[in-house]
Amino acid sequence: MKISGVDIRPGNIIEYEGGIWKAVKIQHTQPGKGGAYMQVEMKNLIDGRKNNVRFRSAETVERIRLDTKDFQFLFRDGDALTFMDKDNYEQITLDAGILGDAAEFLQDGMDVVMELYDERPISVELPSQIEATIVEADAVVKGQTASSSYKPAILDNGVRVMVPPHIGAGTKIVVDVYERTYVKRAD
Incomplete structure (x- = not known):
């Protein structure tokens, strides 16, 4: 068109x-x-x-309108990512570069949407938000105001995000995949 x-x-x-x-x-x-x-x-x-x-x-x-298909992420082997077509169970392996920084948020079994052009994968779209567990969080600095103070934390996938002071290690949180920001505490 x-x-x-x-x-x-x-x-x-x-x-x-x-x-x-x-x-x-x-x-x-x-x-x-x-x-x-x-x-x-x-x-x-x-x-x-x-x-x-x-x-x-x-x-x-x-x-151009791209075709979209539902896939499931299976596993990572170095820079190779393996996905399975949810319709016919065929597997496809792609380079991690196709996802950019979002590749760090892939979780085994995660449902993704793949965009195809002439049956060739062009891009992979992850869910916009995922749940992750904090494995390490800095201590709260006493005397900081609660309104603007966020502290660095490391998630179970190795990604660093800024979280509110009341969030500690072991807490499950919801993270925006593309903005790499804390959204809320997971239920």
């Missing part, structure tokens, strides 16, 4: 110069002289390259 260059929105998947790109950030600019344009920061979904491109309103790009 063709769309105008100024209609690109963050999250759109487009075909540009023979590659598959995801719009990460956009900025609409109207200079005093000349026509308006859309400055788009894009990431190549095949090789991870980033690019900044200006699109004028007269330019069109092909917007």
Whole structure:
């Protein structure tokens, strides 16, 4: 489906110069002289390259719809991640780089959504929030105000997050996977 260059929105998947790109950030600019344009920061979904491109309103790009499929994460072997298709139980192994920093939050048996282009995996989307246990938390510094004081803590997967002072080691919490922030105490 063709769309105008100024209609690109963050999250759109487009075909540009023979590659598959995801719009990460956009900025609409109207200079005093000349026509308006859309400055788009894009990431190549095949090789991870980033690019900044200006699109004028007269330019069109092909917007691509990716197929999505439910998979289950099975295990990690070094940088190789193995997933199982929940429909036909076929296994697929991908490089951990496809997930970026979110790979640290993968848990055995976790359900994920894989985006495919021509039956080829392009990206893997984890649940936005997961439960994790704190294994180590710094002691509260006496005299700090409760409103703005957060302390560093290490989760069972090795990720460091900032938590409120009342949260200690052994506590189960809910963490935002993509922001890497404390959300709430788990029930």
